[in-house]
Amino acid sequence: MPGHGDSADIRVSGFADVCDLLRNTLFSYNILKYWLVGYSLGGRVAMMAACQTLPGLCGLVVEGGHPGLQREAERDARRLSDGRWAARFRREPLRDVFTDWYQQPVFASLDASQREALVALRSQNNGETLAAMLEATSLAVQPDLRARLNARTFPFYYLCGERDSKFRALAAELSVPCHMIRNAGHNAHRENPAGVVDSLAQILRL
Secondary structure, rough: OOHHHOOOOOOOOOOOHHHHHHHHHHOOOOOOOEEEEEEEEHHHHHHHHOOOOOEEOOOOOOOEOOOOOOOHHHHHHHEEEEEEEHHHHHHOOOHHHHHHHHOOHHHHHOOOHHHHHHHHOOOOOOHHHHHHHHHHOOOOOOOOOOHHHOOOOEEEEEEOOOOOHHHHHHHHHHOOEEEEEEOOOOOHHHHHHHHHHHHHHHHOOO
């Protein structure tokens, strides 16, 4: 993921760039058949890429990913919010920014040790490219994918923590098979990794 981990110094200008990087990565490893699995922003990228008729796509699994905002007022509010976070990523120590980031209501179910582990992990990234990635892939600029997802020709499954009321509602709205992860909130793979692994095994029939 651009701006994260081993790709911390990669910059993109929009979803098209991210999808091109994904396509090129699959090609470079000669991966001909695959499932896309993504969490949050990774889930949004996976949905965007899947809606572009990627060759070889066998199916899609999204954990806590938003299909897109539907009202302009929501887009305006998100643009302002993401702009403020991007400015902080550029000018403040990442540990300080992520300490506040993981205090957002959507992460309320994380315990102190899980929150600290995430802050430590994310703080190793590059603030400038994180900011650029946030602006390039903000929900404010993401199209509403509901119609395209409803017209899909590939299997689509949703994973959601049982305590994540916002994304449980979105999953119901999408009318796709949803695997509820027990004892977890938005960051289900961090709060109950075994539950997520079990769900993926069922979906992929491993």
